[in-house]
């Protein structure tokens with residue numbers, strides 16, 4: 001899933017790995033008690049993990065912990081992990097061994113592994129990583145206070161039970177590492193799609209949708225607190241479906257989008273991730289109808305070959321995907337589209353690969369996350385198909401995909417000067433204090449002179465020039 005993905009700097013990125021390993025700081029918190037202990041949380045992987053870390057922090061702040069950005073002063077160090085590819089797990093293993101140093105200086109400090117790796121490896125993780133005290137899966141965060149207490153008493157603690165109901169709907173996330181302007185709202189959990197390459201259905205369990213009223217309430221509260229953009233998160237937001245047991249009313253994703261858009265016209269709404277099999281014209285018309293719903297769709301294609309898509313169990317083919325792209329172009333011409341692409345899936349031939357490249361030519365993605373296929377234990381592909389594309393062929397094909405994506409982005413950038421975008425100001429540019437940065441509805445990053453503007457303002461910016469990841473512009477009235 002998801003979303004907020006600047007740049008193309010690496011070949012091995014999940015949705016949000018650019019933010020990987022960031023320590024989290026607290027922006028606003030209501031604390032009921034103080035136990036004098038410090039919590040440090042580090043998140044890896046997709047936006048959903050970053051959002052879950054805010055739920056984890058909320059649960060532990062209630063328990064009296066204060067959040068710190070400095071792991072050396074922490075009493076509890078939690079790593080929220082990602083299992084999507086082998087490399088993601090390797091990186092986290094390295095990080096676990098780095099954090100050992102903290103325990104040498106402060107033996108009573110506890111280290112906990114949260115999220116997908118916890119769920120995938122379960123007790124094995126406690127055996128393999130002796131420094132780890134806690135292993136907690138994505139649906140067991142409410143148990144954290146009890147698990148921490150038990151670890152404090154010296155026993156290793158584990159809970160990796162998956163749930164069919166847990167959505168943490170009532171938990172008010174502590175906004176971590178927040179710019180005060182943009183925030184995630186988790187609208188569903190789990191995934192029922194069973195794409196054959198993907199470990200997520202095993203690590204995050206069955207799909208369930210969160211109470212629509214709690215989502216709208218959270219969006220309203222964020223707006224009242226000064227936030228101006230929310231990203232609705234789920235593995236497959238288009239299959240969001242919530243029904244009230246009391247009133248029998250049923251809310252689809254299109255209806256949810258509309259309800260959130262109506263919170264306030266000044267609150268931008270983004271969402272991620274869409275699934276090509278489920279994105280309906282109704283959703284597209286809703287995006288079109290509301291100015292504050294961003295004209296940007298992350299629509300993972302994975303492969304351009306119908307044969308490979310079938311083996312991937314994506315349940316759409318090349319023609320279906322192209323038709324959905326045509327529908328987006330027809331209904332929302334100003335919409336930009338990005339994707340996830342996998343090279344070298346089982347049995348992929350040169351011809352299949354060429355079809356992926358030609359799909360890229362057809363859509364001209366504004367951005368793509370591109371990966372070499374990494375077999376994950378327990379998935380349908382690992383059980384039923386042979387990982388038979390040689391690593392050097394996977395890498396060569398991946399490089400061709402990356403190169404083509406760069407060509408498309410460079411061409412797009414050439415046509416940018418002169419365009420005017422409405423930009424939501426997010427903060428000060430890294431390059432200069434005199435410059436601000438923000439994003440357009442299409443998720444393009446723009447940099448422009450500060451003037452009297454401040455984060456949270458909307459401003460029209462005319463593009464003057466473009467670098468590979470950023471547009472440089474001037475403010476226009």
Ligand code: 5AD
Nearest residue numbers: 001197198300340341371372373374
């Ligand atoms: N190998 C490579 N990429 C994968 N993804 C998911 N599983 C794998 C895997 N086993 C990619 C898909 C997905 C994104 C989040 O990660 O492109 O959309």
Ligand code: SF4
Nearest residue numbers: 191193194195198200
């Ligand atoms: Fe994995 Fe497919 Fe679900 Fe995405 S939709 S999380 S790729 S199984």
